[in-house]
Amino acid sequence: MNKPLAGALLSLVLMGAAAAPAVASAPQEKAAKAVTVNYAGTVALSNCSGSVVRTPNSLASDPALVLSNGHCLETGFPAAGEVIKDQPSSRSFSLLNGSGTKVATLRASKVSYATMTDTDISIYQLTKTYAQIQSQYGIGALTLNDAHPTQGASIKVVSGYWKRIYTCNADGFVYRLKEGDWTWKDSIRYTSACNTIGGTSGSPVIDTATGRVVAVNNTGNEDGQRCTENNPCEVDQNGNVTVRKGINYAQETYIIVPCIGAGSTIDLTRPGCVLPRP
Numbered sequence: 001m002n003k004p005l006a007g008a009l010l011s012l013v014l015m016g017a018a019a020a021p022a023v024a025s026a027p028q029e030k031a032a033k034a035v036t037v038n039y040a041g042t043v044a045l046s047n048c049s050g051s052v053v054r055t056p057n058s059l060a061s062d063p064a065l066v067l068s069n070g071h072c073l074e075t076g077f078p079a080a081g082e083v084i085k086d087q088p089s090s091r092s093f094s095l096l097n098g099s100g101t102k103v104a105t106l107r108a109s110k111v112s113y114a115t116m117t118d119t120d121i122s123i124y125q126l127t128k129t130y131a132q133i134q135s136q137y138g139i140g141a142l143t144l145n146d147a148h149p150t151q152g153a154s155i156k157v158v159s160g161y162w163k164r165i166y167t168c169n170a171d172g173f174v175y176r177l178k179e180g181d182w183t184w185k186d187s188i189r190y191t192s193a194c195n196t197i198g199g200t201s202g203s204p205v206i207d208t209a210t211g212r213v214v215a216v217n218n219t220g221n222e223d224g225q226r227c228t229e230n231n232p233c234e235v236d237q238n239g240n241v242t243v244r245k246g247i248n249y250a251q252e253t254y255i256i257v258p259c260i261g262a263g264s265t266i267d268l269t270r271p272g273c274v275l276p277r278p
Contacts, residue, residue, distance in 0.1 A: 001071050001120075001179065001219045001230060002201040002248070035211040039100040041142045042160035042204065043093035048072035049161040050093065051204040052106070052126075052133065053213060054141040055257045060131035062264045064141060066093055066108070066124040067253070068202030069218050070116040077116060080181040083278040084114040085266065089124060095139060100163040103137045113259075113266040116182045117276045119251045120218040122202075125264055142204055145212035146257040149188060154208040157190075157217050157250070161199040168194035170214075177249055179219055179232035188215045188250045189234070196220060196248045205250045213253055220248030 043050045043066055050068035071077045074091055078084060089111045095104040107127050114122035126133075130141050149155075149170055157166040168191040177187040188205065190196075196203070196217055205215035224245035225231035232249060234242040258272030268277045 001069070002196050002198055002217060035208050037156045037158065037165065037206050037208055037211065038098040039096040039158060039160060039163065039165075040098040040139055042096050042158050043106065044096065044102075044160040045072060045091070045093060045202065046074070047161075048199065048201040049159045049203040049217070051158070051160070051213065052095070052139070052141040053144050053204070054130060055144055055260050056146055058130065058141070058260070058264065060134070061129055062262075063109070064106075064126040064128055064130045064133055065112065065260075065264050066106070066126060067144075067204065067213070067216055067256075068122045068124070069216060070114045070120045070122050071218070072202045073111065073114055073122050078114060080183075081117055082115065083117065083276050084111055085268075085278055087111040087114075091124060093124075094160070095133070095137060096160050096163070097137075097139060103139065104133075106133070112264070113275070115276050118183070118185045119255070119275070120182070120184055121216060121251060121253075121256065123256070123266060142206070143212050144253050144257050145207065145210060145214045146254055148254055149207065149214040149252060153214070155190070155194075155214065156206050156208055157194050157196055157200065157203050158206060159196070159200040159203045159217075162197075164200075166194040166196055166200075168192070174234045174249065175237050176235040177219070177232050178227045178235055180227070180229040184218075184251055186252055188252060189244070190248050190250070192247065194248055195246065215250035215252050217248070217250045221245050
């Protein structure tokens, strides 16, 4: 997992993982327009990255939500099969503007949902609404796409922790991605240019054609090992295992949209919601 920092990861940073400027997306060959992707709406956690997100139907008056990884929870990694819902939290998040400058500290009221089963997500509900964040800090939430991402799409992984933007493509989709005790379904595999590191966990993955969040960055195979922690392996529908050293992955987020109801409530019984239940 692209998880909290360790000595080896710090060494990588000291060797050249410098912050990159916020830049406009490069035009796709067949795209009519390019969408500017920068740090606005992303957040830095104590050990990971994240973003303020909304669904296409969220209201300005709804409590704002922050999306990150399940393995970024302040309480530690959820066990395989574990689902956390509506757990009190007062975690703080550094809200960034387009250039990556901190403009505010946001605070959670609870962990609305978190799991590392089938996917790797945490969703925090904040003490402020989308309207309050917009009016007080001039920052709008990123919108979750409500459709499955597209193979070959141009994407950017935006890390609020490192203030670094990675640019690559969605190389393909993995039937099952297995890492240690955890298994994730239908993960996005990046092309090699998105060489994400520790601290990028929870970064929004943004489709540059739409500007919407299509996934949340979560892991990569560091050492070429097979299906171990920090070395996920791909498992196809026939059980065949493939190891891709140096390749990184993300968890799709369109599946979250049907589970968010009025007032930013996570309702796992809503039609179309397939997130694991407690």
